[in-house]
Amino acid sequence: MKVVVVGGGLLGLLSARALSREGAKVTVVEQGDFGQESSWAGGGILSPLYPWNYSKAVNDLAAWSQRYYPELIEQLILESGVDPEWTPSGMLVLEDDQDQITKATTWANQRDMNYIEWDPQALAEHESEIGGEHRGLLFPEIAQVRNPRLLKSVLESCKRTGVELLANHPVTELIHNEGQISGIRSNQTFYEADVVVVCAGAWTAKIMAMLEQDIQIRPVRGQMIMYRTEVGQIKRITLMDDHYVIPRRDGRVLVGSTMEETEFDKSTTEQARKQLSDFAEGLYPCLQKVEIERHWAGLRPASPDGIPYICSVPQYEGLFLNAGHFRNGVVLAHASVQLLLDLIGKRPLTFDPEPYQLDRS
Numbered sequence: 001m002k003v004v005v006v007g008g009g010l011l012g013l014l015s016a017r018a019l020s021r022e023g024a025k026v027t028v029v030e031q032g033d034f035g036q037e038s039s040w041a042g043g044g045i046l047s048p049l050y051p052w053n054y055s056k057a058v059n060d061l062a063a064w065s066q067r068y069y070p071e072l073i074e075q076l077i078l079e080s081g082v083d084p085e086w087t088p089s090g091m092l093v094l095e096d097d098q099d100q101i102t103k104a105t106t107w108a109n110q111r112d113m114n115y116i117e118w119d120p121q122a123l124a125e126h127e128s129e130i131g132g133e134h135r136g137l138l139f140p141e142i143a144q145v146r147n148p149r150l151l152k153s154v155l156e157s158c159k160r161t162g163v164e165l166l167a168n169h170p171v172t173e174l175i176h177n178e179g180q181i182s183g184i185r186s187n188q189t190f191y192e193a194d195v196v197v198v199c200a201g202a203w204t205a206k207i208m209a210m211l212e213q214d215i216q217i218r219p220v221r222g223q224m225i226m227y228r229t230e231v232g233q234i235k236r237i238t239l240m241d242d243h244y245v246i247p248r249r250d251g252r253v254l255v256g257s258t259m260e261e262t263e264f265d266k267s268t269t270e271q272a273r274k275q276l277s278d279f280a281e282g283l284y285p286c287l288q289k290v291e292i293e294r295h296w297a298g299l300r301p302a303s304p305d306g307i308p309y310i311c312s313v314p315q316y317e318g319l320f321l322n323a324g325h326f327r328n329g330v331v332l333a334h335a336s337v338q339l340l341l342d343l344i345g346k347r348p349l350t351f352d353p354e355p356y357q358l359d360r361s
């Protein structure tokens, strides 16, 4: 089976790797460089931010991914020699609203998710770098990955499994023969395929418009800043007021993020830099003493309900989508690829596919 994957972000590369391991002849066609868009820009938290506010469809994929990510990471390290730094740093949610705490603990109990509740005194004892008085819920098993390294690792694994990787090839046309997909055309040439998988992130609607298909995926800009601290000074992913801090193994600390409707504009703004640094330096006063090392933005692929489309496209035999993961593309990626493989291989499905279809209710 010949497969063309459109888009070389995390979803495209992981899909390609998995399909190739199952024996398909896979080509990934990417308009720019591999892994430089949303997948590079993201934080790599392996959980939705406040999972109790998300649908079952998102949480089911997240739970499966969380369970099997360590195995995937081990395989990737062996295949590529690059360590994506899967780290179970835990996610600490600072929350003073009792209704939200009840909602969170009820959800965690239903899902058998471990958590520890800290009152302000316990929090101050465990997390002495945090400024102010807060109550907290710690989810100790939640992990993170380092996005650029994960992408490098998957890209290297794709190379070694024989995936053909074509950078600087913007796809300009999806070709079909009376509804049967037969390939794609890029700016350079035509590529024949039995199956085409569109993983074009925030650009997916543009690709599908080539077939006059109206798919609702829009870009939502997210800006992040990064500090460099001493190793271990900040220990946990920390969430407060829909913003977060993510400490990497080498002392770098990411702070995110904004949610902005700016179409395909990926520039950064002074206003966001101030908003993020005010948040971070209030939460962790130790950050007031260090410089901001980097500031960037990425475009999240947002579906209207935040649930990705992982499905076949009914009018076109051989055309599939794995796109629209919005704020959760890294955590959902592993499970999304599993569902995609099940659908393409017409084998028993790991998940109920209905919530991820184009015409879901």
Ligand SMILES: Cc1cc2nc3c(=O)[nH]c(=O)nc-3n(C[C@H](O)[C@H](O)[C@H](O)COP(=O)(O)OP(=O)(O)OC[C@H]3O[C@@H](n4cnc5c(N)ncnc54)[C@H](O)[C@@H]3O)c2cc1C
Binding pocket: 006, 007, 008, 009, 010, 011, 012, 029, 030, 031, 032, 033, 034, 035, 036, 037, 038, 039, 040, 041, 042, 043, 044, 045, 046, 047, 169, 170, 171, 172, 199, 200, 201, 202, 203, 204, 207, 221, 222, 223, 224, 256, 257, 297, 298, 299, 300, 301, 322, 323, 324, 325, 326, 327, 328, 329, 330, 331, 332
């Ligand atoms: C600031 C920020 C923080 C985030 N934090 C997290 C987090 O902590 N945890 C989490 O799980 N998720 C997070 N996310 C979300 C996550 O990063 C995305 O959901 C995910 O990366 C989407 O991956 P993708 O492969 O679909 O898209 P992308 O990585 O954007 O890849 C799509 C690719 O398609 C290519 N393409 C587009 N058009 C064409 C064309 N015509 N021809 C060929 N190629 C084309 C693009 O160039 C691009 O490389 C965050 C996102 C942002 C922006």
